Amino acid sequence: MVGGSATYFAHAARYFSPVGVVGVVGTDFPDSVIGDFSSRDIDSRGIEVAEGKTFRWAGRYEADWNTRTTLDTQLNVFAEFDPKIPGDYRSSDYLFLANAEPALQRKALDQVETPKFVLADTMNLWIETARADLDMLLREVDGLVINDEEAFLLTGKRNLFVAAEEILKMGPRILILKKGEHGAFLLGEGLRFALPAYPVAEVVDPTGAGDSFAGGFMGYIASVANVEPSTLRRAMLYGTVTASFCVEGFSVETLAHRNRAQIESRFDELHSLLSV
Template sequence: MDVLIVGSLAYDSIASPLGAVENALGGSATYAGLSCAFHRDRLGLDSVGLVGVVGSDFRQKDREILENAHLDTKGIETVEGETFRWVGSYEGSMAQAITHETHLNVFEHFEPKVPEHGRNPTVTFCANLHPAIQLSVLDQSKPIRFSILDSMNLWIDIAHDTLLEAMKRVDIVVINDGEASMLAGMDNVVAAAKAVQEMASIPTLIVKRGEHGVIALHGEETIAMPSYPCSKVIDPTGCGDTFAGALAACLSSGRGEMTVEELRIALSHATVTASFTLEEFGTTILEKISQDEYQQRYNSFCNISGISIESS
């Protein structure tokens, strides 16, 4: 298996200034999986596996979306009850989601069980989960190349020490600028990132900054990259998970120690892929991006950011 993704599968009800949707397919594993599957095809990789839990109400058409993307769903458990649901909205610049309701449902007692064939992937991605669950995943999965962890402000608040323990177990940590500042107690994002990298001995720390791009610390090296300029922003939900899924796919295609240039190229693909997610509600756009459409946007981003198209 090239990439193992462990996270949530959910139904989201979302309102933004440009519309609304109810019970749309969502969840961190879903967004990351569909993003990763797109790049699997682009890069000629083998398999991408999901581990998660859904309720007995999980729709057949949504199973087919995952199957049509040729995702390995053997690690998705179906149990009696309702699937995780989230209700939220966006206003103004839409930089932050406003949560109205969260119903964990069957996800409340999620205990991931990594299938035997997924225990030695090239890359393991622990999506946004309680850090104790992430530690369980890391105990079960021994990736050949990298382990990647995502998190959120809630876990910093209620499971700070466990989160730091999980961060110390992985090769790459992905957080946003607010979370970096919260962990470090600093407003300056670069200073906060360096402090977080040091406190958890993180080989590679990636800090997402929304419309302001991304900063990555790789050892002693620093990468700063802009976002793709989007004029059509409908629903930012899942952008971070899309970013991480693309990152995992790109890094699973390499071999040996990661170079700064490899990371830069992976970040550029992650940034461009996430820019598509903004443009429609839910996972719809990830289900239908064409390789030609993607390459056109990626070439444009390379021109903006100064990345050599030939090397990427």
């Protein structure tokens, strides 16, 4: 089943803005998937095809969908990946650094000339094994998106808002804290915004929901070309909506086959939940 951060992010972001993807796949990766990118106006010139097998991950979710156990991880060609940003991508104003080793994220960031807003993702593994590189990355990005457990691990604080304040001192201007079915928080200087998840009737597979959220969030920001507080709040809603489509199917089978009208309909429903 096709997955990966770039796949989910790109399929969500393209509803709002043109998107270019940088990554690596093996010779076993289906040509049809690359063709599907092109048919949906996703620029795939930054995808390198390397000799060998594509990265693979297998996991098991518990009944609550919040607890996940990794069963197998095979880095394959990703183990030797050296990101190279295509020339015309380097002038991009908005950049998402998907979850990867922080040294690789910094290497990609260094190749983009003067981005206006950079959002990064990370995970427990890099917090525990690549902390020095991660600390440097946090000083160079505008935003960080992580879940609550990652925030606790990163700071050693068990109070969510105390942990958030500590992370903001590390460099990012904004922090997005993901809480799965319980929604997400957006925090920054003078900025606190809590958002519930969109009420999905049936969750099929939550894999990729975080990257789909990031795609909707960044895609909307790029479409309006500013990061004012009101824009960031609206972007949170759009990210939540694109994530809700992701979890309704395996891979991108649902996310890839929506339209902007369906996204706007769910945006309006979610917005109505915030009204008193």
